Amino acid sequence: MDKTKKVSITVIRRLPRYYRYLSDLKREGIERISSDDLSVRMGVTASQIRQDLNNFGGFGQQGYGYNVIMLHSEIARILGLNKNFKAIIIGAGNMGHALANYPNFSERGYEIVGIFDNSKDLIGTFAKEHDTSKSSEIRDIAKIKEFVSKNQVDIAMLTVPSLYTKDIAEMAVSLGIKALWNFSPMDLKLPGDVVIENVHLSDSLMVLGYRLKTLEIEG
Amino acid sequence: MDKTKKVSITVIRRLPRYYRYLSDLKREGIERISSDDLSVRMGVTASQIRQDLNNFGGFGQQGYGYNVIMLHSEIARILGLNKNFKAIIIGAGNMGHALANYPNFSERGYEIVGIFDNSKDLIGTFAKEHDTSKSSEIRDIAKIKEFVSKNQVDIAMLTVPSLYTKDIAEMAVSLGIKALWNFSPMDLKLPGDVVIENVHLSDSLMVLGYRLKTLEIEG
């Protein structure tokens, strides 16, 4: 990788998609793939694929293409999937439960180490199905400070009602958490070097509605 | 709106965010806003705001700015929020339940009219909290064809396990549904004029991981 110029976020946001397609190729037992063949599968230009990948280094070989297993693991490395990030879920409603049970996260090295809520009915119950380990147990949000001080927590997944999101986000940051995954329909402005990734479900749905209305198939 | 040139998807994807900020301004009782003031709030350039809005018509007034209530309702109209789209949820797991109870959708004219699953344990139970109406009852997926033939269904929200997503998506399209909201970590390729909007949670999380690793704050 060229150390001087940082890779544009546009390219970064395409990496998970490459990763998915390479996982598929791996599963199919395909050993090598050319940018041309991959471009057909993915519906993008071969040029874009080669440009994107060359932001991080020359993973291919002239006359051969790309080795699937090697490229797959290189992209995993670039994305940091080998880092074993530790995450907590704050808000154990339906969305919190959905995240706790999403199989893809643990597969990709994102480990849910704690789940918090303020509801007396939920505290003490288990959020992960068929899992009665400590990491599955819903804890009292009042104990979050103690938990974060004693355990590595890289990411906070925020699935609390919108009304509380701002306060909870600020609290998480004050505890030293550097990455927030925000599921509330608002933008969070926080001081310091905090990384925020939003999942704005209603935004996505509204775009779907617009495209349905105007029948914009691609996009 | 200029009828000849269609608006780029890049601009469309920014509209829900404008809509959110205008909702905030409305709530705050602010009557008018200049592109300059809005640009400060939103962290974008005033130029971009004016360019974006002028894709759809001149909603502002020189020397005055934009009337908040008027602009809010214009963006709602552009997005089709007055259309009262009817949606069904297929897959009544945690994610399906989360969508069924998400307050923002109904507020914005997206009505959940049916929820389907194949689990005998779930069928007959109610997915929406404090709601025992027919639209809240989880129905047998075997009855979906009959339901769609008798009711208007614009959108199918797909929250089934990945393994079934392709088949379920094809089934939905075969029933005439023209818009799919896909929550599985895969791309759907479907024939015909079908609009698909993906919510790739693990893609989003991987981007968060990358940005945390490299501490890219903006993005």
Add this chain to the structure above:
DNA sequence: TAGATTGTTAATCGATTAACAATC
């Protein structure tokens, strides 16, 4: 070697920002 395909430079395209005349 000859053929295939990359890595990379150059050309094009589209999106963003700047500037300012129009006008409320």
Add this chain to the structure above:
DNA sequence: TAGATTGTTAATCGATTAACAATC
């Protein structure tokens, strides 16, 4: 009217695509 701010054109910037020499 004078000041403010839009709508819109022009300039810039960045992203995508095309082309091809390098090389496996």
